[in-house]
Every structure is written in structure tokens, then in C-alpha cells.
Amino acid sequence: MSNQLSVRRAFVASGQVQGVGFRPFVYRLAAEGGLTGTVGNTSEGVRMELQGPDEEVRRFGLRLRAELPPLARLTGVVEHDLPTVEGEIDFRIVSSSGEAGHSVLVSPDMSVCADCLADMHEPANPRHKYAFTNCTNCGPRYTITRSIPYDRAVTSMSCFPLCPQCAAEYANPADRRFHAQPVACPVCGPRLWFVNAAAAREGTTAPTAENMHDALEKAVQTLLEGKVLALKGLGGFQLACDARNAQSLQELRQRKTRPHKPLALMVGDLATARALCALTPEHEALLQSPEKPVVLCPRHQPEAAAGSPGWLPPEVAPDTGKVGIMLPYTPLHAVLFDRLAELAPLPPVLVMTSANAGGEPICLGNREALNRLEHLADAWLLHDRDILVRVDDSVVTLQPRLPAAGAEESGTAAAPGPASANLLSEPLFYRRARGYVPRPVFLPQAEENCPCVLGTGAELKATICLTRGREAFAGQHIGDLENPATLAFYEEVTAHLEKLLEVRPAALVCDAHPDFLSTRYAEARAQREGIPLWRLQHHAAHAAAVLAENSHYGPALALCLDGTGLGDDGTVWGGELLFMELEEPRWRRLGRLAPFALPGGDAAVRQPWRIAQALHALCEQAGMTMPSLHPWQPEQAQASAAVAEMLRRNINCPATSSCGRLFDAVAAQLGLCLSTSYEGQAAIRLEDAANRAADSVRAALEGTASDDVVAQLIWPVGIARRQGLLEMDSAGLFAQVVQAQAQGMDTTEAAARFHLSLARALATMAGRAARKLGVSSVGLSGGVLQNATLARLLPLALTEQGLTALTHHELPPGDGGLSLGQAVWGRRMLAAGKD
Numbered sequence: 001m002s003n004q005l006s007v008r009r010a011f012v013a014s015g016q017v018q019g020v021g022f023r024p025f026v027y028r029l030a031a032e033g034g035l036t037g038t039v040g041n042t043s044e045g046v047r048m049e050l051q052g053p054d055e056e057v058r059r060f061g062l063r064l065r066a067e068l069p070p071l072a073r074l075t076g077v078v079e080h081d082l083p084t085v086e087g088e089i090d091f092r093i094v095s096s097s098g099e100a101g102h103s104v105l106v107s108p109d110m111s112v113c114a115d116c117l118a119d120m121h122e123p124a125n126p127r128h129k130y131a132f133t134n135c136t137n138c139g140p141r142y143t144i145t146r147s148i149p150y151d152r153a154v155t156s157m158s159c160f161p162l163c164p165q166c167a168a169e170y171a172n173p174a175d176r177r178f179h180a181q182p183v184a185c186p187v188c189g190p191r192l193w194f195v196n197a198a199a200a201r202e203g204t205t206a207p208t209a210e211n212m213h214d215a216l217e218k219a220v221q222t223l224l225e226g227k228v229l230a231l232k233g234l235g236g237f238q239l240a241c242d243a244r245n246a247q248s249l250q251e252l253r254q255r256k257t258r259p260h261k262p263l264a265l266m267v268g269d270l271a272t273a274r275a276l277c278a279l280t281p282e283h284e285a286l287l288q289s290p291e292k293p294v295v296l297c298p299r300h301q302p303e304a305a306a307g308s309p310g311w312l313p314p315e316v317a318p319d320t321g322k323v324g325i326m327l328p329y330t331p332l333h334a335v336l337f338d339r340l341a342e343l344a345p346l347p348p349v350l351v352m353t354s355a356n357a358g359g360e361p362i363c364l365g366n367r368e369a370l371n372r373l374e375h376l377a378d379a380w381l382l383h384d385r386d387i388l389v390r391v392d393d394s395v396v397t398l399q400p401r402l403p404a405a406g407a408e409e410s411g412t413a414a415a416p417g418p419a420s421a422n423l424l425s426e427p428l429f430y431r432r433a434r435g436y437v438p439r440p441v442f443l444p445q446a447e448e449n450c451p452c453v454l455g456t457g458a459e460l461k462a463t464i465c466l467t468r469g470r471e472a473f474a475g476q477h478i479g480d481l482e483n484p485a486t487l488a489f490y491e492e493v494t495a496h497l498e499k500l501l502e503v504r505p506a507a508l509v510c511d512a513h514p515d516f517l518s519t520r521y522a523e524a525r526a527q528r529e530g531i532p533l534w535r536l537q538h539h540a541a542h543a544a545a546v547l548a549e550n551s552h553y554g555p556a557l558a559l560c561l562d563g564t565g566l567g568d569d570g571t572v573w574g575g576e577l578l579f580m581e582l583e584e585p586r587w588r589r590l591g592r593l594a595p596f597a598l599p600g601g602d603a604a605v606r607q608p609w610r611i612a613q614a615l616h617a618l619c620e621q622a623g624m625t626m627p628s629l630h631p632w633q634p635e636q637a638q639a640s641a642a643v644a645e646m647l648r649r650n651i652n653c654p655a656t657s658s659c660g661r662l663f664d665a666v667a668a669q670l671g672l673c674l675s676t677s678y679e680g681q682a683a684i685r686l687e688d689a690a691n692r693a694a695d696s697v698r699a700a701l702e703g704t705a706s707d708d709v710v711a712q713l714i715w716p717v718g719i720a721r722r723q724g725l726l727e728m729d730s731a732g733l734f735a736q737v738v739q740a741q742a743q744g745m746d747t748t749e750a751a752a753r754f755h756l757s758l759a760r761a762l763a764t765m766a767g768r769a770a771r772k773l774g775v776s777s778v779g780l781s782g783g784v785l786q787n788a789t790l791a792r793l794l795p796l797a798l799t800e801q802g803l804t805a806l807t808h809h810e811l812p813p814g815d816g817g818l819s820l821g822q823a824v825w826g827r828r829m830l831a832a833g834k835d
Contacts (some may be wrong), residue, residue: 021136291435574658
């Protein structure tokens with residue numbers, strides 16, 4: 001190839017381009033175009049130098065963007081011309097190079113791909129039934145990576161030298177495992193071994209020829225015998241048991257002190273999921289996606305008969321008609337289910353839940369799991385591939401896909417009313433972790449040169465968020481910061497992400513609550529490092545998060561609905577209408593749910609009947625005639641008398657505007673949940689009751705009923721201005737529930753009409769504020785928006801007010817997404833030069 005006919009051009013690709021088969025992809029494109037040059041990982045991303053005919057080099061650039069490998073994501077490609085190189089005859093993959101600072105996106109862990117499963121099912125294949133099979137299109141990434149550039153030497157696979165066959169595959173550009181960093185086989189890769197309870201007690205837990213022999217078979221027998229198995233998964237240990245065995249379920253619940261909270265399930269294939277649940281195409285797409293999250297799916301109604309393929313004991317999820325299901329996402333899960341399917345009388349269904357005691361982080365290492373799970377597991381299935389980062393399973397449900405902001409002008413928006421409910425669904429996150437972290441949320445281009453800011457999150461469902469250029473990296477779900485072990489995990493995640501992204505915060509933003517452990521972490525770090533710290537009120541952070549996710553930096557309203565957040569006035573907020581302008585940045589409170597008392601403070605959260613009694617008293621004080629319906633009597637007669645006295649004397653009765661606590665009160669009043677064993681239980685039972693309402697009422701919840709039918713079902717709820725704020729009459733809505741109950745209305749209908757009326761009232765309040773301020777967008781955030789029914793109704797009600805709803809689609813609406821809002825707020829404060 002003569003130099004006169006050749007050009008040489010450099011391409012630097014940034015984004016998710018390392019560890020995803022990007023260099024082999026480039027190699028193939030170069031070979032097909034007859035081009036010479038090099039490709040290698042660098043701190044900037046993947047640098048390519050291509051030499052050949054100008055037409056072929058240009059064609060390469062087009063194909064580079066259009067034909068990406070399955071797991072690759074480009075955030076940018078920079079090109080520039082170079083002098084040609086004399087005598088170059090081939091195209092080579094060169095060694096990685098790195099400098100301080102980079103723009104690479106680390107790939108999340110991805111589920112085992114169909115090609116690797118086929119290898120595992122082929123008896124003649126060297127990886128037949130091998131539990132650590134992977135290729136460039138699948139397998140561990142984030143959980144085994146120490147630093148960037150991403151190469152085997154900086155992963156936990158560095159201690160497994162490649163055998164000749166794996167080395168040949170790794171070096172062969174035509175092979176699917178070409179430069180797949182976790183590549184392994186039974187000869188050179190990780191090993192499984194089985195430890196029973198007796199061996200664990202004796203301390204004989206190291207791998208031996210005896211406990212490695214038939215390790216998988218022994219694990220399968222443990223499950224078939226109804227015992228609990230601790231399984232070393234991708235981002236930590238899991239506890240597994242037979243989900244069709246009621247006795248096993250009860251034993252696991254008793255050991256974990258988890259009497260009611262739903263348990264996540266794993267099934268071997270989509271056919272089993274279909275037998276258990278009524279799946280839509282969107283459910284099936286999520287279940288089979290490379291991320292393979294836990295997907296909340298509706299159980300078939302009526303439930304299947306005992307002993308049939310669709311049967312599950314009610315102990316799996318006693319509070320709801322939905323179950324969280326996932327498909328096998330690691331080769332180990334796949335071989336486990338293959339063997340179970342050969343031996344079990346019905347298609348196997350396993351509980352697959354985090355291996356930890358309540359409130360503690362998921363177990364990471366073998367010794368840790370053997371020690372911490374001694375009272376939880378009957379046996380352990382271990383392996384020797386180290387997990388470097390704890391990552392729990394992601395949990396999602398489905399919400400309607402809303403028309404894009406501004407679509408009305410283009411004529412593409414769905415008309416208000418029933419048609420809007422037929423839009424395709426998109427994920428609504430309850431927990432964002434495996435498969436999605438550390439995928440960033442992209443901020444506007446104007447944010448490109450802003451310094452790094454750390455949002456330190458809240459106390460419950462804690463996450464952290466680090467920014468880098470126009471990328472915001474929300475870390476994995478950490479849990480509730482209520483003990484030293486979880487706080488240590490929190491610090492571990494923060495340190496690892498900073499190291500991986502090669503960033504150091506120039507400022508910190510924390511919650512305004514002084515007693516949160518995340519606040520104390522931020523205060524100590526700001527003082528130690530001499531950097532600015534801002535405290536952002538809890539619901540303002542929720543508002544900032546949903547607006548930032550939607551790249552809405554101009555004036556907007558936000559409805560922030562959750563359980564608890566310390567307000568600027570020292571009271572407990574949780575049902576707030578805020579105005580926010582991120583560009584400035586500034587915010588203020590415009591409205592709220594009318595406050596009511598929490599008799600006993602935190603005790604009222606655990607015993608929702610206390611809140612119901614408080615609302616009864618508030619209604620009576622307002623002159624409403626209240627039927628004497630108290631489902632908590634006579635069992636709580638003595639405690640109820642004490643609550644009445646507390647209310648009369650206003651002792652230990654903090655006021656709240658919490659929407660979550662209003663849900664609790666209604667659930668208690670309807671006799672659905674008088675005391676709780678986990679957060680959100682009362683609201684879950686209330687939503688489940690609403691979704692079991694009669695056909696015409698349920699149609700209104702689903703957005704398919706006519707406007708006339710909906711109007712007849714909605715109770716009037718007053719909205720007034722008090723103390724400079726719009727107030728939705730919380731007590732008045734509660735009174736409607738009690739009066740309907742007294743008139744004999746079915747509990748399911750009362751629950752449904754509460755949801756409908758609340759959505760309409762909140763939208764009406766937002767509409768009044770929007771017209772006065774001249775804004776048209778309303779962000780929706782807070783843990784109450786994880787109620788899929790309200791998340792469906794509220795955008796429809798806002799549409800009727802002429803408003804556009806902005807919702808979360810990449811992060812949870814609850815406290816797990818709040819750190820993004822903090823981080824973005826800090827960047828705007830820095831940009832504005834504020835102290």
C-alpha cells in the first residue's frame with residue numbers, strides 16, 4: 001500500500017469501551033477494510049490509529065459508531081489526522097497505557113450470554129457445565145475490577161494464569177474470547193467447593209479434593225432436602241432455598257427475622273416465569289435483558305392450585321399479588337438450575353435473597369460468609385474468584401412511558417385520559433445495583449467542565465453520587481446506615497468509586513438532618529480535607545434528582561412524596577410541593593399535605609394505627625362527624641387510651657406532612673396493617689388491596705375507564721392556603737375513607753378510591769401553583785412514587801391540569817436516587833460561586 005494512496009487517522013473512543021469486546025471489534029473492522037495500525041486501552045478511552053485508503057478509513061469511522069458490540073456504549077469519538085507510518089504491514093492490539101485521570105466508563109456486570117450457555121450445554125466443549133464461563137459479551141466486570149485501564153492484571157482474575165488453550169483464545173482475534181479479561185476454563189480458572197455445617201463448625205473449610213468433588217451435586221441435594229444454601233454469587237453471597245417448600249420458607253424467614261417482606265425468586269427459564277406470573281412483553285424483555293434484574297411481576301389470578309407448575313406458597317410474598325422474579329445471570333446459577341430441573345418434580349423455583357442478617361451489608365468473602373452466616377445457612381457453595389466490590393441485585397417494576405417534554409408542540413403526545421395508559425412501559429427502579437452500576441446519568445453539555453462533587457445521600461437506602469465532567473455516577477444500593485458494618489460498606493463504596501473514576505471531590509453535599517451518619521461522614525471529611533460542604537433539605541434533593549435526570553435546569557415544580565425528611569422548620573416533611581430552579585440554584589416550599597400528629601414518633605411508624613387514631617382526633621377537632629370505627633380495638637385498648645392522652649396533651653406527638661404516613665393511616669383504618677415488620681409494608685398492602693378492586697374500579701386505576709366513571713369515584717379533597725402554603729386536606733381525605741367504610745364499602749374499593757382521590761388532589765394543588773408561577777413541568781420524586789399505582793395515576797392527573805410530569809427512569813424515586821440531586825446541587829452552587 002503506497003503512502004500516496006494512504007491516510008492515517010487517530011480515533012479516541014470514550015464511554016463504556018473497555019472490557020466489552022471493543023478492541024476485538026475494532027480489529028475485525030480494520031481487517032475487513034484492509035487497514036493497518038494499532039488499538040489499545042488508554043486513560044482517555046480506546047485509542048485507534050488506522051492507516052489505509054481514505055475511503056476505507058472514513059468507512060471505518062462510520063462503522064465504528066454504527067456496529068458496536070452488545071455491551072459497548074460510546075459517549076464520544078475524537079478524530080484527528082496523523083502522518084503515515086512507513087512499512088506498516090498489519091493491525092495490532094497494543095499494551096494498555098494509563099495516566100492520572102480518564103474518561104472511561106467501567107462496564108457493569110452482565111449476565112451470562114446465550115453463546116456461553118451453549119458452550120456449557122455442549123458435552124464435547126471444554127467448558128461443559130463450567131460455572132465460570134464467560135466471553136467479551138458477558139460476565140463479571142465492576143465486581144472484579146480494581147482500576148482502569150481494564151486489563152486482567154487489575155482484576156481478581158490476575159491470580160489465575162491462563163492455560164495454553166485459554167491463552168490461545170485470548171490471543172485469537174477471530175475468537176469470541178479475544179481479550180476477554182475474565183476468561184477461564186476448568187484447567188486454569190476458579191474452582192467450586194462445598195462446605196456443610198459440620199465442616200464449618202470444625203473449621204475445615206479450605207478447598208480439598210474431597211469437598212471439591214461433586215460440589216454442585218451436594219449443593220443441589222441440600223436444596224432438594226429443603227435446607228438453606230449460602231451461594232457465592234457475583235457481587236456477594238446469596239441465601240437460596242426451595243421456594244415451593246413452605247417449611248423451608250418459614251425456616252428462612254425465622255432465621256433472617258423477616259416475617260413478611262417479599263422474597264426475591266430465581267427461576268430457570270422464561271416458561272417457568274410465565275407459569276407463575278401474567279407477563280407482558282415488557283416484563284419478558286426486562287427478565288431477559290443483559291442486566292437481568294429482579295422484576296416485580298403480577299401473580300396469576302386466581303393463584304394456581306398446589307402442586308401445579310404455577311404454584312407457590314403464599315409465604316413467598318404474603319402482602320402483595322406481585323412477586324420479584326429473575327432468571328439465572330451467572331453460569332453458576334445456570335448449572336445449578338440445569339441439575340435441579342433434572343431431579344425436581346416441578347420446574348425449580350428458588351428463593352435467592354441477599355446473604356446477610358437484617359441491616360447488615362451482603363457478605364463478600366468466604367471466611368466472612370462462613371462466620372456471619374453460621375446461624376442462617378445449612379451449607380455453603382464457595383469458590384476462589386474474589387469479589388472486590390459488594391453489589392446486590394437490582395429490583396425494578398414497570399411504569400407507563402410518558403410522552404417526552406415538548407412532545408405536545410410536535411403533535412406526538414398522547415391525549416389526556418385512557419389512551420395515555422396504553423403507552424409502552426419502562427423500568428421503575430426500587431433498587432439500582434448489579435447490571436446498572438456504575439453506568440452514569442449524563443448531565444447537560446454545559447456541565448462538562450464542572451469540578452467533581454460528592455453527594456453523600458441519606459440515611460435509609462443509602463447511595464453516594466460522584467460527578468466527573470458531564471457524568472454523574474450513582475453508586476450501588478448500600479442499605480440503611482444504622483450500624484458500623486453498613487457505614488464501613490458506605491465508605492468502601494465511596495473510596496472504590498473515587499479510585500476507579502480517578503476523581504477527588506471539590507465539594508460535598510449532605511442531607512440537612514444532623515444525626516444522619518452520611519451527614520457526619522460529610523462533615524468530618526469536609527473538615528479534614530478543607531473543602532466546601534452544603535446541606536440540602538431532603539425533599540429539595542429529591543426534586544433536584546428528578547429534574548437533573550430529565551436535564552431540566554429551568555423553573556419547575558416538584559411533588560416530593562415520601563415517609564420522612566427533616567424540614568427547614570424542624571418538623572417532619574414528606575408530602576411537599578416545591579419550586580426549584582437548578583440553574584440558579586434556588587428552591588422554596590409552596591405547598592404540603594396538611595400536617596397531622598405522629599403519636600409516639602417512631603412508634604407511630606411501626607404501629608400505623610396510632611396515626612389513624614390521630615387523624616380521627618384531628619377530624620373531630622375540625623367538627624367532622626366521625627363514625628366510631630377503630631379496627632385496632634379491643635386488642636390495643638390500653639395503648640389506645642395512652643395515645644388519646646398523648647394527643648390531648650400534645651406530648652411526643654411531632655407534626656408531619658408525610659404522604660407515606662397518610663398511606664399508613666389509611667391502611668390501618670381499613671384493617672390492612674395495624675403494625676409493620678418492614679418499611680413500606682402498610683402502603684404495599686393498601687396498594688395490593690386497591691389492585692384487587694372490582695373491574696370498573698380497577699379500570700379507573702389502570703387509566704382505561706371513561707372520564708365520567710373516574711369522576712364518580714373521586715372524593716372531593718379540599719385545598720386551602722394557610723401560613724403562606726397551599727395545603728391539601730389530609731384529614732378530610734382520611735375522613736372520606738372512614739365514612740365509606742361505615743357505609744359498608746368494600747375495602748378494595750375504598751383503597752382504590754383513596755389512590756384516585758389523592759392523585760387528583762395533588763395534581764390540583766400543583767396546577768394552582770403552576771398557573772400562578774407560569775411553569776408547566778412537575779417533577780415527581782420520593783419513596784411514595786415507588787407505588788406503581790400512584791406513579792401511573794399522578795402523571796395522568798397532571799396532564800389533565802395541562803402539566804408535564806417528569807419522572808425517574810434511571811434511578812429510584814426513593815432515597816436511593818437522592819444523592820444525584822445533592823451532587824448536581826453542589827455543582828450549581830460551585831458554578832454560581834456561592835458559599
